[in-house]
Amino acid sequence: MSARRQRVGAYALSIDEAGGVLLCRMSRRSRTPGTLTLPGGGVRHGEDPGDAVLRELAEETGLTGRVEALLGVHANVYDSDGVSIHGVRLLYQVTIVGGTLRAEQGDASTDGATWVAPEDLGGVTLSAHARHALELLAAASAGTSRS
Template structure:
C-alpha cells in the first residue's frame, strides 16, 4: 500500500472557487484544488501556502483548518495499480496577492476561478468535492462523513 500526506487549499471568493488543472504523465487533464504533498519535516500549514504559490502564482494566507479526509483507494482505481491511502488536510485559504499563472516546470497547467455551481460538470478529483463539503459544513470535529463522489470524478 502506498501512502501520501497532503495539504489542500479551499479558496472561495463569493460563488467562485480556485481550481487548478492537473496534467498527468500521459496527458490526461483533471481539475483539482491547489495543494500537494507534505515534504519530510514540513508542517501541513506551511505546505498549503507553498503549494498555492507554486501552482497558481498567488500569495495566500490560511484562515482556518477545515478538516482532514482519509481515504483508501482500491488498487483497481489507483493510478499506480496498488492500494493507496491518502490523508488530506484541508484549509480555508484566502488569496492576498499575486497573479494567476501556470506552474513553472510543474504538473499544474492552468489555475482558474470557476463558479461553484459549474464544478459538477468538470472532470475533477474527488478532493474538490471533499474540500467544498468541508467548506459548507465546517464540522466541529474536522471530519466530514464520506462524501458521495461520482460522475466526472477521479481519485
C-alpha cells in the same frame, strides 16, 4: 501483496468575492488528466502542513495566501503504478492575499489554474478531495458538522 505507502498532502480551498473556487487542472503527467482539483500537494518531511499548503498554492497558481482554518481531512486508498497509496489530505480554507494567477511552471502535475464560478461547478470533473472540501465548507456555513 503489492507495495504500499502513505502520502500526506495539504490542499487549499479558496473562494473569491463572487463565490468562485480556485482550481487547478491535472496535467497529462498525473493519474487523472483534465480533472480539476484544489491547489496543493505533498507535505515534505519535517514541513508544517500549514506551510506546505501555502508553498503548494504559490507553486501551482502564482498566488499567495493566508490559512484561515483546517476544514477537515479526506483519505482514500488508490493504486498508482502497482503501488497501493493511502492518501491523507488536509483541507485548509485559505484566503488569497496577493500574487498573479498563472499555471504551474515546468513539467508539473498541474497545467492550469483558474477561478470557477459556483454555477459552473456542476459541469466540471472535480477530484474527490475537492468535492469533499466544498461539502465541508457548505456544512460549516450551514452550521452543521462533517468530517
